[in-house]
Amino acid sequence: MLFFTQCFGAVLDLIHLRFQHYKAKRVFSAAGQLVCVVNPTHSLKYAPTRCAAVQASTEQGVLPPCHHHEAVHDPQLVPCTCPLFSCPWEGHLEVVVSHLRQTHRINILQGAEIVFLATDMHLPAPTDWIIMHSCLGHQFLLVLRKQEKYEGHPQFFATMMLIGTPSQANNFTYRLELNRNQRRLKWEATPRSILECVDSVISDGDCLVLNTSLAQLFSDNGSLAIGIVITTSKVHSSEAEM
């Protein structure tokens, strides 16, 4: 009986995913564009089981700065860069991707143009939607975060980080695009390196920022579809060009 109940649950999940995929397809004509449904994760990095300082800052709605390990002796080792968990792992930059996949179960997608479909936008802050994106020979981490920078006023922050060094990151440009209800919003920037802290990028506001009202205008039935394009920027798009 339990087996049949589980099967039924799995079939329902599949139908739900298929429906969300269909919705995203409808929004993003997307011949050839990969639509990826991304479920939210309530950030465990700042859970109340952690130390008092982190607890205090979480209560104030302020996210603490990056947790860098004090005892890193090998300068080639980097700490775990997962924005969700405070993880004691450290290793070489080349194995960060496999650590994020295997330990933190972050999915990875292939393709220069994908559609990131974040579900359940109504969930309370802090919540993260995270995926890795592999293209142009590199891996990128896309983070969408719902956070209350000002108490009682959640906002959405979206940014893309290269899993590589800052000088490698300078070779790319990423574009995030929202498109719905005869409105269109595009954010284009150079990705930051994962060696910089995603928390500080978000607290600096140097990313795509959406008020709740704008997020609602762009979302469809609680899901927000973000089109993502990554290009090389060897000849960096001139600031003069409009």
Next chain:
Amino acid sequence: MLFFTQCFGAVLDLIHLRFQHYKAKRVFSAAGQLVCVVNPTHSLKYAPTRCAAVQASTEQGVLPPCHHHEAVHDPQLVPCTCPLFSCPWEGHLEVVVSHLRQTHRINILQGAEIVFLATDMHLPAPTDWIIMHSCLGHQFLLVLRKQEKYEGHPQFFATMMLIGTPSQANNFTYRLELNRNQRRLKWEATPRSILECVDSVISDGDCLVLNTSLAQLFSDNGSLAIGIVITTSKVHSSEAEM
């Protein structure tokens, strides 16, 4: 002596304007693009000399709803739509532009593509930067407003209104573009009609919204350059198209 002091002041102003114009030209390659320097106006609409209700709402940092005249008998008459002043004028839609120019000294510019250079972004909220824009046989009102929707956290809101009816407004698409420091932010939407209230468009957040930190990233020495393009949208850009 006073004459020479005034002349010197005027020359300094001219040099300052010329410098700002040059800066905007540098940012926006702008061969053929008209750069318009727009100075801020501290909104007098909500000044403390007005009635108690308006005073109270201003003190709470909340802008009151549009002031519509209770005794409009002729349905073809519209109230003054100037976002800066609470003005008792009413008249036909066709003469709103001349009223805004003559009574409220709002400049008008010609051209399908212009650059709106808002100066003195540091001034405290509420502050407005306003200009009229004539193109494609119609006149538009561009409003950039600095406002504290959440107390102590000023934001910038930019929108474009057609000086015409809502059905006329549906024929157009406007695009606002910020471009600086290897970052680019574009907002594209159908303009609202001036018969709808600019205050409600801004309070709904259905416009380009910038946090102070993003506004600083895009501004140069206290001035924010916004590229503006208006197009007809008879065949409205499909939502599917990315």
